[in-house]
């Protein structure tokens with residue numbers, strides 16, 4: 001009797017669950033459509049090589065460097081930086097924190113509209129080397145989802161906060177999500193606030209073909225260092241480009257939008 005009762009109860013719950021799903025049809029189908037709509041393999045499946053799993057710089061003879069800005073968007077500093085980059089007609093990569101992207105979607109849209117690239121810098125900026133694989137994937141997926149919802153494209157690279165990510169974790173993420181982990185080869189340590197001219201000088205001194213230059217667009221002094229840094233980098237005959245361009249990958253971003261044409265026009269420096 002008890003068993004029958006339990007079975008009845010369970011099937012009753014099952015039916016209730018089904019009914020609830022059916023009633024919430026729009027919500028359920030919206031979720032079902034949105035999740036697979038985020039391309040987890042936005043690029044052709046990459047063959048796993050050490051360089052693609054984890055990057056600090058790129059082997060290239062071309063005189064190009066990638067300028068990368070982490071931790072934004074910031075409500076004042078990021079727009080200020082975008083004004084400077086527009087003046088120099090230079091494109092950069094913004095490794096945004098998912099939570100910040102959610103707070104400032106207009107700035108995220110402006111970043112993309114002006115031809116820059118977005119990278120995934122996790123949702124909450126944790127020390128990933130201390131996290132489980134499932135937490136890492138949640139941090140990455142939530143951010144991919146937010147960026148997809150905001151601009152209709154998903155990042156093709158991620159940057160681990162503090163550069164703290166084990167090689168096994170990088171391989172796991174590459175295998176699970178086709179995402180390369182990009183660290184850096186030039187760190188001006190701008191977060192220590194050494195002063196505007198020191199930050200600029202360190203960015204210039206480290207710049208060489210294939211370099212990945214790290215900076216943070218949440219710090220005012222970093223933004224103020226960018227014009228001098230760009231002057232110095234350009235004077236050395238190096239062209240700042242996005243991460244995808246440095247890697248000679250297909251152009252990042254939503255296809256068929258006008259900015260794609262603008263972004264692919266030759267840079268004047």
Ligand SMILES: [Zn+2]
Pocket residue numbers: 070071121125161162
């Ligand atoms: Zn960071």
